[in-house]
Amino acid sequence: MASTSSTPSDPSISIHDDTAIRAVNKRYQGLVTVKTKAIKGKGAWYWAHLEPILMKNPDTHLPKAVKLKCCLCEAVFSASNPSRTATEHLKKGTCPNFVSVSRPNSAISPLPISSLPSPPSNNHRKRGSQMGTALKSLALVESNKYCDQVGYINSGFTPKGQDLVLSGGKEDLGALAMLEDSVKRLKSPKASPGPLLNKDQIDSALELLSDWFYEVCGSVSFSSLEHPTFRAFLNQVGLPCLSRRELSGARLDNRFYEAKSEVEARIRDAMFFQVACNGWKSNKCCSGEDNLVKFGVNLPNGTSVFHKAVMTGGGAVSSKYAEEIMWEAVTGICGSGSQRCVGIVSDKYMTEALRNLEIQYQWMVNISCQVQGFVSLIKDFSKELQLFRTVIENCLKLANFVNNASQVRSSFQKYRMQVLDYTGLLRVPWCRCDCVKDFAPVYAMLEDVLSCARVLQMVILDEACKLICAEDPVAREVSAMVQSEVFWNELEAVYSLMKLIRGMAQDIETERPLIGECLPLWQELKAKVKEWGARFNIAEGQVEKIVEKRFRKNYHPAWSAAFILDPSLFDEGHEWKIPPTFQVFDS
Incomplete structure (x- = not known):
């Protein structure tokens, strides 16, 4: 792990450059701290495979940027969003050396199904006729090619390109028996068993199948799992049928707890954050349903995570009630350390509630959503x-x-x-x-x-x-x-x-x-x-x-103040950003 360079005292370096160097060093130290905690089991799983590195200017030898290096394949990425880097590089299989399941405390994933022997072909007649021809002209065979087709390994064939004449002795009986058995399997594929998978391979395959099902949620129905053709396919590759109960039960619960743990870890590692909420206005005129207010958390690195959803009942929500729900969301996220919440962003219907909270907790900057404004x-x-x-x-x-x-x-x-x-x-x-x-x-x-x-x-x-x-x-x-x-x-x-x-x-x-x-x-x-x-x-x-x-x-007056004071407006490479001015979870 690269060591941190101290801020230079060279008088030729401008104040702007000195501020940028301090920001890079601070970002690097923060990532090192997060990785150290993760190694001790108090952070995200992917830090075991990612390493922060400090990039230096080749001319001045001063730090200029922070990058993430994959410990498995030496690839280098931007450090602005480690979670996204882990998802794109590790979970989606971009890294050629990453073989473990992308979840903490999991075992090594088994070999993919494609690496196993292929099941018998359904084209019985064509393959059977070819094998029958081979039986008739068995005295003259191209050894390597035919050996690969019927599974001969050490059956006395001569090197490729030479003719083979069987002696008719006892040494040929084993090869003939194998050939006869292959022909029988080709003629009756239903009697031949499919590829046999061990338990780890079956679990890994079902896990990948369930991941795909969750990702395309809505476009694939539960009834498709019970389709006869789909069940026949699973049986052909040696997998058990996947039931509705299994997908909507323990597997879904495990996915939820994993996602929740990852979100909580990301919020816990953030120095500060911003709460975003929307959905206060009733949609009863169109859908007849109650209000569903969604809360999210905007993190300093520019990403957002979902926190919770609250049902507020039909009709308009009073400003006082909305104020209580907002503050409960803040305390639910950070507990007694409420000063980590630098503000709340919401739609225009809760302007009074935002103003009241800002008066009570003066360190917060509560603003309305810019997307909602447009x-x-x-x-x-x-x-x-x-x-x-x-x-x-x-x-x-x-x-x-x-x-x-x-x-x-x-x-x-x-x-x-x-x-x-x-x-x-x-x-x-x-x-x-x-x-x-x-x-x-x-x-x-x-x-x-x-x-x-x-x-x-x-x-x-x-x-x-x-x-x-x-x-x-x-x-x-x-x-x-x-x-x-x-x-x-x-x-x-x-x-x-x-x-x-x-x-x-x-x-x-x-x-x-x-x-x-x-x-x-x-x-x-x-x-x-x-x-x-x-x-x-x-x-x-x-x-x-x-x-x-x-x-x-x-x-909001904070617009003018931030426009003057925010250094990232003048430094394109500044990565640790003030939270954005809108919520991501807009309905």
């Missing part, structure tokens, strides 16, 4: 900007008319297949209330209408649609709408603005910005909205007012 901005536009309401109502009228009028629907599907090479109806949102995240169904409807602009114009010019327009005023209104340039310009404007905001929200979820990056995010949004208004010739006043109103609802 999503809410789309809802603000739909409520306060007339352009949004007009476009959404017109598209709803158009989509319902095309989907419900049988003759128009047939024409639409015909022309859509001709133009776009696929058919189908226009997507219509089933709900437009606040519980629908980022108005995804409305966005899908606008996208469909915009992509089918040429198709819709062909439908309106179709003779069947002209006949309907002569009798139906709604058809005439839709026809005029489709042929209006104003309608398409307004639709493109609304779609572009929604796409802009949704794209920035998705970037926030992916990049996980720090608290100090909130101000630049909103400044970037304001600039892009201004460009959008100029492009579509839309007055800036009302749009800027809506954006500014949402910005002030989300603003």
Whole structure:
């Protein structure tokens, strides 16, 4: 294990470089401490195979970065996320020298099934006829090739390329008996046993099968385990059948306890963390179910782990009740050391509860979710900007008319297949209330209408649609709408603005910005909205007012302070980050 370099006292080194060197040394010492604890049995299992190393600048010989080295294959990885490195390199089999099951205190995994002899082939007639031909011309054989086919090891064959003539003596009886036995097995494969596996190999295979089943949960049903073909396959490779009870019982419990232990170890090793929660608003208008509030923990290295879920009953949750649940989650994570929790992030519905907790525990910085703020901005536009309401109502009228009028629907599907090479109806949102995240169904409807602009114009010019327009005023209104340039310009404007905001929200979820990056995010949004208004010739006043109103609802003084004080904004290589400003467990 590399030794730590002390901070240099060279006066030529700038204060910035000195701070970076101290940060690298601190990160290295932290990883060494974690590995030491893990070796003593107080940390994650993968530290037995990973070793922190200190990378130095070849010119100055000063520490510049911390890396993780695999002790098994000498591969080097980034040290920003040891758990992910262990999963990708060890658990998924990337490391060629890792042979133990990726769980602590487990035995060496047996050989894979593929390394065992293959079961007899089902192509009886072809192989049988080949073997019969071999019996007839047994006096002339290519020794090595035929030996591999029927299993002869020391049967008196000559080297490859030479002819073999059997003597007919006693020494040939063993070989003939083996050949006869092979022919019998090929003719009746049902009587031949499958490959025999020992207990360790069976347990390992079933463990891998259960891992796959859990990973694809939802796409593979329990009933598939009882399918006759699947059971026949398991029997053919020498495995017992896997029952529903086994997958949903002890195996699932063990997976839960392992995941829980790993999460608790990661939280325990963190110097500080941030609690994230969402789901406070009732979705009863759509699903009729009670609220499910999910709590997660954002760790300093940029990762997040799930903590728990709480049922709060139907209807609205009071601010005081939410405050109690939040603080119970904090104490449940860190016990009496509550100062390790540097803050709580939640959706906008619990702003008062966040403010009350921040007043009581002044070291905490409790802020609202940035993703939720951007999503809410789309809802603000739909409520306060007339352009949004007009476009959404017109598209709803158009989509319902095309989907419900049988003759128009047939024409639409015909022309859509001709133009776009696929058919189908226009997507219509089933709900437009606040519980629908980022108005995804409305966005899908606008996208469909915009992509089918040429198709819709062909439908309106179709003779069947002209006949309907002569009798139906709604058809005439839709026809005029489709042929209006104003309608398409307004639709493109609304779609572009929604796409802009949704794209920035998705970037926030992916990049996980720090608290100090909130101000630049909103400044970037304001600039892009201004460009959008100029492009579509839309007055800036009302749009800027809506954006500014949402910005002030989300603003927290810690944004400005972190923007000035956070060194990672000026040091790209800084790895130990302030927790992000949004929760990962957003429904």
